[in-house]
Amino acid sequence: MSPLDDRSGERHGGLDRPHQGAAPLLELRDIRKEYALRQGLLARLTGRAERVAAVDDVSLAIQPGEVFGLVGESGCGKSTLSQIAVGLLAPSSGQVLYRGADIAALRGEARQAYRRGVQMVFQDTHSSLNPRKRIRRALAEALAASGQPRAAIPAKLLALMDQVGLDAVMLDRLPHELSGGQRQRVGIARALAMDPALLVADEPVSSLDVSLQGQIVNLLRELNARLGLTIVLVSHDLAVVARICQRIAVMQAGQIVEEGPPARVLFAPEHPYTRTLIAAVPRGLAGRRSTREVAPAEA
Numbered sequence: 001m002s003p004l005d006d007r008s009g010e011r012h013g014g015l016d017r018p019h020q021g022a023a024p025l026l027e028l029r030d031i032r033k034e035y036a037l038r039q040g041l042l043a044r045l046t047g048r049a050e051r052v053a054a055v056d057d058v059s060l061a062i063q064p065g066e067v068f069g070l071v072g073e074s075g076c077g078k079s080t081l082s083q084i085a086v087g088l089l090a091p092s093s094g095q096v097l098y099r100g101a102d103i104a105a106l107r108g109e110a111r112q113a114y115r116r117g118v119q120m121v122f123q124d125t126h127s128s129l130n131p132r133k134r135i136r137r138a139l140a141e142a143l144a145a146s147g148q149p150r151a152a153i154p155a156k157l158l159a160l161m162d163q164v165g166l167d168a169v170m171l172d173r174l175p176h177e178l179s180g181g182q183r184q185r186v187g188i189a190r191a192l193a194m195d196p197a198l199l200v201a202d203e204p205v206s207s208l209d210v211s212l213q214g215q216i217v218n219l220l221r222e223l224n225a226r227l228g229l230t231i232v233l234v235s236h237d238l239a240v241v242a243r244i245c246q247r248i249a250v251m252q253a254g255q256i257v258e259e260g261p262p263a264r265v266l267f268a269p270e271h272p273y274t275r276t277l278i279a280a281v282p283r284g285l286a287g288r289r290s291t292r293e294v295a296p297a298e299a
C-alpha cells in the first residue's frame with residue numbers, strides 16, 4: 001500500500017470535529033491557468049491568440065475532514081480550479097500537493113492513490129453518466145477500478161446504494177429512468193466506490209429543484225460526518241455552501257478575494273464582491289436570523 005493510501009489520519013472526521021493545524025490533505029499553491037482566446041479583438045487584429053487567466057494565482061489548503069466551500073459567480077474560474085484539484089486539467093503554473101506530494105511528480109502506485117483518493121462529482125448528471133449503462137454496471141465498474149475483488153462487488157453495490165440513500169431496485173435502472181436527484185446520488189455513489197479521501201463536488205445541486213437541493217447537500221453533510229470524508233463544495237450559491245461548510249473561499253475573476261468561516265464571511269464580509277453575493281441570496285439565508293440557522297457547520 002502506498003503511503004498516499006493511508007487514510008487513518010482523517011477517518012475521525014465530521015463537522016463537529018475541526019481539523020485546524022493538521023497537515024493539508026490537498027494544497028493548491030500559486031495556481032494559474034490561462035486559456036487561449038482566439039475570438040478576442042486583439043486576437044483578430046494580430047492573428048495571435050489572446051490569453052486570459054481563468055485562475056490567477058490561487059493558493060488554498062484543504063484540511064482533512066473539513067467541508068470547504070468555494071463560491072463565486074459563473075465564469076469566475078471555479079470549475080477550472082476544481083478540475084485542476086482533481087487532476088483533470090494541468091495548471092499553467094503552480095503546484096497541486098496531495099498529502100504533501102506534488103501530483104505532477106507522482107508515478108505508479110502513488111499516482112493511482114491520488115487518482116482514487118480525489119474524486120469529483122459533476123453538475124450535469126446527464127452527461128456524467130453513460131445513458132446506456134445500468135446503474136449496477138456503472139457502479140460495479142467503478143468498484144472494480146478501485147481494486148475491489150469481483151466476489152465483494154455485489155455486497156459493496158448494496159452498501160453504496162445504502163450510503164447515498166437509494167433503494168437497491170434502482171441498480172437495474174438506466175440513468176434516464178431516474179430523477180435528477182437520484183442521478184446525482186448515483187454520481188456520488190460512483191465517486192464513493194473509489195473509497196476517496198476527498199470529494200470535489202462542482203455545482204452538485206444547481207441543476208436540481210430547490211426541494212432536492214437540500215437533500216443532496218444534507219447527504220454530503222452526512223457523508224462528511226459518518227465517513228470523515230473531506231469535501232470541497234463548489235457553488236455559485238452562497239446559501240448552499242454556508243449551509244454545510246466550515247470554511248468558505250470567495251472567488252472573483254480567477255482570484256480568491258476572501259476566505260473564512262461562514263458566519264464571518266456572511267455577517268462581516270470584508271470584500272465588496274462578497275457583499276454583492278450576499279445581496280443575491282434570497283431572504284431566509286441572507287436575512288439576519290441566527291448564525292446557527294445560516295451556518296450550522298459552525299454552531
Ligand SMILES: Nc1ncnc2c1ncn2[C@@H]1O[C@H](COP(=O)(O)OP(=O)(O)OP(=O)(O)O)[C@@H](O)[C@H]1O
Pocket residue numbers: 035036037053054072073074075076077078079080081236
Ligand atoms: N477550455 C476553455 N477555453 C477557453 N476559455 C475557457 C475554457 N474553459 C473555461 N474558460 C473561461 O475561463 C473562465 C472561467 O471558467 P470556469 O468554467 O472555470 O468558471 P466557473 O466559475 O466554473 O463558471 P461556470 O459555473 O459557468 O462553469 C471563463 O471566462 C470561461 O469562459
